[in-house]
Amino acid sequence: MSTSVRFVLTYVAVLTTMLTWWLAMKQAATIGSLALVVVAYAVPVAAWWAVVARTRDGQTVHDER
Amino acid sequence: MNVEWSAVLGIGLISFVVTLMLFPFAGRAKYQQYRPATFVGGVLFMPLFISIAVTLQAGWSLTETALILPVLFVGFWGSAAWLIRTPTQGSFVRGLEVGSRLNFRPDLILPGGVMLVKGIILIGVGMLISFQDALRLPQWNWWGFVLAFFGIITIIPIRGVAKMLARRSRFLGNSPPWQGTIRWTLLVVGLAVLLYGFLSAFMGVVPFAADGLRPRAELAWLAVALVGGGAASLAVREIWKRSLLEGAETPLQRFSSNLWMLVSVWAYMYGFVVLFMGRIMSPQLGSNPGGVLLGGSLFGFGVVLILITRPIALRRELVGTINIMVGMLAALEKEARWQMMVGRIRTIASYPTNQCTWHVGAMFSALGSLPTIDRERVEATRDEVMMSLSSQERQALMVAMDQLQAA
Numbered sequence: 001m002s003t004s005v006r007f008v009l010t011y012v013a014v015l016t017t018m019l020t021w022w023l024a025m026k027q028a029a030t031i032g033s034l035a036l037v038v039v040a041y042a043v044p045v046a047a048w049w050a051v052v053a054r055t056r057d058g059q060t061v062h063d064e065r
Numbered sequence: 066m067n068v069e070w071s072a073v074l075g076i077g078l079i080s081f082v083v084t085l086m087l088f089p090f091a092g093r094a095k096y097q098q099y100r101p102a103t104f105v106g107g108v109l110f111m112p113l114f115i116s117i118a119v120t121l122q123a124g125w126s127l128t129e130t131a132l133i134l135p136v137l138f139v140g141f142w143g144s145a146a147w148l149i150r151t152p153t154q155g156s157f158v159r160g161l162e163v164g165s166r167l168n169f170r171p172d173l174i175l176p177g178g179v180m181l182v183k184g185i186i187l188i189g190v191g192m193l194i195s196f197q198d199a200l201r202l203p204q205w206n207w208w209g210f211v212l213a214f215f216g217i218i219t220i221i222p223i224r225g226v227a228k229m230l231a232r233r234s235r236f237l238g239n240s241p242p243w244q245g246t247i248r249w250t251l252l253v254v255g256l257a258v259l260l261y262g263f264l265s266a267f268m269g270v271v272p273f274a275a276d277g278l279r280p281r282a283e284l285a286w287l288a289v290a291l292v293g294g295g296a297a298s299l300a301v302r303e304i305w306k307r308s309l310l311e312g313a314e315t316p317l318q319r320f321s322s323n324l325w326m327l328v329s330v331w332a333y334m335y336g337f338v339v340l341f342m343g344r345i346m347s348p349q350l351g352s353n354p355g356g357v358l359l360g361g362s363l364f365g366f367g368v369v370l371i372l373i374t375r376p377i378a379l380r381r382e383l384v385g386t387i388n389i390m391v392g393m394l395a396a397l398e399k400e401a402r403w404q405m406m407v408g409r410i411r412t413i414a415s416y417p418t419n420q421c422t423w424h425v426g427a428m429f430s431a432l433g434s435l436p437t438i439d440r441e442r443v444e445a446t447r448d449e450v451m452m453s454l455s456s457q458e459r460q461a462l463m464v465a466m467d468q469l470q471a472a
Contacts, residue, residue: 003090006088007084007088010084010088011080011081011084014080014083014084015076015077015080015081018076018079018080018083018112018115019073019076021112021115022072022076022115022119025115025116025119026119026122026123037113037116037137041109041110
């Protein structure tokens with residue numbers, strides 16, 4: 001698959017996620033819908049913490065034991 | 066079903082930027098070398114705009130919205146301030162070339178640009194809230210955001226790339242006279258679009274519509290004086306910056322440069338407020354203490370972004386540009402590498418001593434971060450170029466190296 005096709009597919013996926021998130025917050029129409037903000041950020045932040053934050057400057061931080 | 070097309074368009078634009086920033090153009094294996102973790106984290110928080118928009122449009126009670134909005138704005142601020150942690154050392158990666166001599170590196174230009182734009186937005190929202198005669202929060206109109214988006218694009222990526230190209234030119238001994246004018250034009254035009262767009266968005270009106278914001282005749286002279294004065298002050302700042310030694314500026318000079326920009330941009334913004342409101346507005350502490358507290362806090366957050374975090378981000382951008390330039394030297398064909406190296410070394414040798422020393426140190430540091438095979442390739446060309454220099458140029462570089470060793 002070419003880079004441009006992969007880019008377009010990624011864009012469609014990101015756009016769909018964002019629109020779904022926006023619609024869910026809008027439809028909930030209560031202050032509780034802000035929980036969706038927390039959930040939406042908890043997932044990528046948890047993933048970031050689990051995968052990316054364990055590395056430093058692109059190099060895996062090895063267990064020092 | 067009634068589709069809110071302005072929101073779909075606005076969210077589509079945000080999604081495009083997020084995709085462009087995070088897409089693994091040079092593959093996933095070395096992803097973290099060209100998209101550092103802190104940068105990824107900062108970009109992931111960009112869509113927080115969407116939740117701010119939903120909150121402002123939701124029709125909740127004033128108390129509920131007044132409690133939630135600051136939390137979201139702190140996230141909005143934090144996602145920009147966080148970008149000062151973005152590391153740029155040793156970050157040249159093959160596969161990101163745009164043309165033969167430019168890398169697609171939004172992680173370099175994004176932090177400084179985002180801090181400027183978000184700083185301006187926070188200062189503007191802070192003023193709008195504190196200028197009301199009772200606690201009133203901004204509204205939201207997606208068409209206003211869509212217009213403002215083009216101001217954001219002008220100030221962050223377009224101006225950022227123009228700055229980077231001009232800097233590369235300067236580093237190679239070319240100093241095109243147009244660079245200051247282009248930077249100034251992009252800032253002044255981008256600001257006008259950004260301010261009118263966000264003022265419309267936060268006033269809840271469609272830009273350029275019959276019932277949208279229109280220039281008022283009252284105090285138009287003051288508005289023109291403030292907008293013109295702010296723009297003129299930014300132009301004088303560009304001229305002043307030419308006298309600074311790039312890379313070897315003192316901390317006071319860097320702070321003064323950002324303070325100068327902040328004051329000029331504030332005058333420009335206030336001119337817009339006077340132009341579209343037709344009156345002089347000021348914080349209403351007596352009738353709106355909550356609004357002044359909230360607005361003042363947002364104003365303060367914006368000032369911190371422009372005065373404190375942005376200078377750090379710009380410094381890292383400078384160091385990152387040198388790192389990438391040195392990495393790119395290794396990737397070039399021998400002839401092209403030689404030509405680029407001649408330009409770079411001759412330029413450094415022509416600098417005043419303290420500037421020369423700083424750039425020699427930065428080049429050595431960048432060289433040290435390259436893999437051995439790339440470093441040896443660049444060092445071989447450097448040694449050849451050194452042989453071709455005049456004795457005066459060699460002497461200047463020797464003095465710089467002596468000073469580095471002494472330090």
